[in-house]
Amino acid sequence: MNPPEVDRVAASRAAVAARQARAAVKRAVTERRLSAVAVLETALGSTESIEATMRVRDLLMAIPGLGPVRIDRVMGTLGIAATKRLSGLGVHQQVRLREYLQRRAPKVAATGDSRLVVLAGPTAVGKGTVSTYIRENFPEVHLSVSATTRAPRPGEVEGVSYYFVSDEEFDRMIEAGEFLEWAVVHNKSRYGTPRTPIDRALAAGTSVLLEIDIQGARQVKAAEPSATLVFLLPPTWDELVRRLIGRGTETPEEQERRLTTAKVELAAQSEFDFRVVNSDVQAAAAEVVELMQIQKATDLPSKE
Ligand SMILES: Nc1ncnc2c1ncn2[C@@H]1O[C@H](COP(=O)(O)OP(=O)(O)OP(=O)(O)O)[C@@H](O)[C@H]1O
Numbered sequence: 001m002n003p004p005e006v007d008r009v010a011a012s013r014a015a016v017a018a019r020q021a022r023a024a025v026k027r028a029v030t031e032r033r034l035s036a037v038a039v040l041e042t043a044l045g046s047t048e049s050i051e052a053t054m055r056v057r058d059l060l061m062a063i064p065g066l067g068p069v070r071i072d073r074v075m076g077t078l079g080i081a082a083t084k085r086l087s088g089l090g091v092h093q094q095v096r097l098r099e100y101l102q103r104r105a106p107k108v109a110a111t112g113d114s115r116l117v118v119l120a121g122p123t124a125v126g127k128g129t130v131s132t133y134i135r136e137n138f139p140e141v142h143l144s145v146s147a148t149t150r151a152p153r154p155g156e157v158e159g160v161s162y163y164f165v166s167d168e169e170f171d172r173m174i175e176a177g178e179f180l181e182w183a184v185v186h187n188k189s190r191y192g193t194p195r196t197p198i199d200r201a202l203a204a205g206t207s208v209l210l211e212i213d214i215q216g217a218r219q220v221k222a223a224e225p226s227a228t229l230v231f232l233l234p235p236t237w238d239e240l241v242r243r244l245i246g247r248g249t250e251t252p253e254e255q256e257r258r259l260t261t262a263k264v265e266l267a268a269q270s271e272f273d274f275r276v277v278n279s280d281v282q283a284a285a286a287e288v289v290e291l292m293q294i295q296k297a298t299d300l301p302s303k304e
């Protein structure tokens with residue numbers, strides 16, 4: 001073969017491979033192994049991805065219950081041309097399509113034993129310490145990384161501790177529907193759970209742990225009733241105060257504010273599926289992981 005012919009054959013093989021890869025993505029959406037929203041996020045996150053080359057129409061065709069006539073109508077309403085690919089969407093089209101998919105597309109089916117677990121509890125009870133222990137010792141668990149508008153503390157790492165974002169960026173993320181939940185915590189900063197990494201992990205059969213406040217836990221339960229809520233308790237109130245003051249990361253005013261919230265939060269513990277007392281980090285982490293891994297939550301003995 002001469003060089004132009006070699007190029008033509010290579011291009012045709014690449015086109016076939018891309019078509020097959022797009023068909024596999026569509027199948028995964030139809031079979032509810034992958035959420036349509038996760039496909040959109042991947043496409044928007046990388047123009048190199050196979051998802052970026054998918055037509056919007058094909059993504060909608062993958063959603064059970066949507067036929068060609070309905071899809072034409074929906075695309076008209078969303079203001080998206082019939083031939084548009086995901087990578088070619090304008091900002092407003094992206095927002096409208098994301099909102100539509102969040103409302104209309106079915107959630108991914110739970111695969112195997114993967115589950116969504118929320119760890120909440122009052123300030124300084126040790127949520128961060130227990131979660132970090134789980135991240136370091138149980139790599140099979142996906143620990144969600146939140147976005148926050150608060151400033152980093154010494155030693156905190158961008159993308160590991162949090163995504164530290166400006167108020168404007170947080171507004172944008174809310175507007176774009178990127179959060180599973182978000183809340184103003186301790187009447188001060190905003191914190192939110194990015195939705196896409198969670199959808200992806202659950203679709204891949206990985207259990208997910210969210211370390212968030214109680215307002216967030218309530219929102220997650222409302223959005224995903226199958227989520228398991230775990231409340232982390234201190235051995236005593238005095239020990240909680242000792243941990244907060246001992247951590248030394250807040251001013252006395254901020255400590256006061258957090259202890260006021262803590263009293264309200266402790267009163268909400270009965271809303272949770274399980275309670276774990278954090279007397280010892282390793283033991284508390286093991287209990288939380290047990291709740292994520294063993295039988296279905298409904299079959300478990302109470303940890304109260
Ligand atoms: N089981 C434990 N025994 C003794 N100290 C602990 C234990 N767990 C955590 N601590 C300590 O308590 C302090 C608060 O812990 P941590 O920062 O993890 O709390 P948190 O619940 O994440 O707080 P916040 O909600 O305010 O972020 C830290 O100094 C930590 O080292």
Ligand SMILES: Nc1nc2c(ncn2[C@@H]2O[C@H](COP(=O)(O)O)[C@@H](O)[C@H]2O)c(=O)[nH]1
Nearest residue numbers: 146147182183185191192193211212213216
């Ligand atoms: N509702 C949410 N709460 C969150 C999230 N990420 C963290 N948090 C909670 O905020 C407080 C304060 O955290 P700190 O790091 O400033 O001490 C604590 O209770 C966290 O659990 C989130 O995404 N959503």
